[in-house]
Amino acid sequence: MPFATIDGQPLHYLDQGRGPVVLLGSSYLWDSSxxxxxxxxxxxxCRVIVPELWGHGQSGRLPEGTTSLDDLARQALALMDHLDVGCFSLVGLxxxxxxxxRLALAAPERVQSLVLMDTYVGVEPEPTRLYYFSLFDKIEASGGIPEPLLDIIVPxxxxxxxxxxxxxxQQFRASLAALPADRLRNSVVPLGRIIFGRDDILPRLPGLDAERTLVMCGDQDxxxxxxEALEMAKLIGCRHVLVPEAGHISNLENPEFVTEVLLEFLKQKR
Incomplete structure (x- = not known):
């Protein structure tokens, strides 16, 4: 897996296959696997490109000056420019x-189709934001994710x-327990605060192409x-699919269903 230098830091990414390009955006606390x-x-x-979030997998630390989700979108587009990829499909969980x-709204001429999975582009509800920020404070103070916090976070x-x-x-739990203090403090926790302190772009969703957008969500997320997924789909005017027997990482809890839906959707939108 190669690296690209983006905003002065090494961004690690997977690049596999040939054909129309599909960019996969991963969940917080997960690597490309x-x-x-x-x-x-x-x-x-297809040609599948999977960048790893800053401080995740083998990517470097969160670059200086990265303060918003718009920065993450800009950095992902910079990766595609680095790879000389013009147009691509984007699947983000x-x-x-x-x-x-945000990337699709900023560069609609580049994004041929968009799948929004187990996500929400409105603000985090205030009680949830405060709760997550309290967890970040505890992780920062301890320099790790101790057992009691793992019992809260993993489920x-x-x-x-x-x-x-x-x-x-168990593999996910072990991966969180193994995160070193410097990575947590320099990248993972600051990135979490960016994610859960995000601004609201729900009013901008009608600007997405409804025919080329799909919203998916685990039925037990x-x-x-x-x-939330239904709310976004209605604002976009696009199709909405519930993934049966799946939580937040729906693509791993029901991989066959998700893969079949993605293959069909991406095939139609080429």
Whole structure:
């Protein structure tokens, strides 16, 4: 997996397959491996590019001056410029959808189709924002994510009925427990504050192309409930799909369903 220097820092990304380009935007606290089932399927038909968030995977620290989701969108577009990619499809999950919608609004001539998954581009509800910020304060103070916080954070990403002993659950938990203090303090926590302190772009959603946009959401997504997805789909005027038996990381909890929907949608919009 190669690197590109963006805003003075090394951005790590996966680049696999040939054909029409699909840019995948990952969830907060996950690296590019979260897309493994979709990369395997999509790269048979497309060129799949997956940048890793700052401080995640092998990407460098959050660049100086990065203060908003608009900066993340600009940095993703800079990566595509670096790779000489003109037009592409964009599939963004969670924060990947938050900056993905902004990129599509800023450069509509570049984004051929857009899939917003398990995401929300309105402001974070104030009680939730305060709660998440309190967790960030605790992580910052401790220099790690201790067991009691892991017990709080990890279940947020999955449907309530998931087996906590499953490989998916345990691997994610282990990845969070292994995050070093400098990465947490310099990148992961500041990025979290950007995400959950975001501004509201719901009024701008009608500016997206409804025919080329799809909203998807796990039917048991706790942090980004399906009502938010429906609200966005109505504002855009686009199709809305619920992923059965899935929580926030719907593409890993029901990978077959998600992959089939993505393949069909992206095929139609080429």
């Amino acid at each position: 979260m897309w493994a089932p979709q990369i395997d399927a999509l790269s048979k038909h 969670s924060v990947g959808g938050m900056w993905g919608a 947020i990403f999955f449907r309530p009925g998931i087996d906590p002993q499953s490989a998916l659950y 706790k942090p980004r409930p399906s009502a």
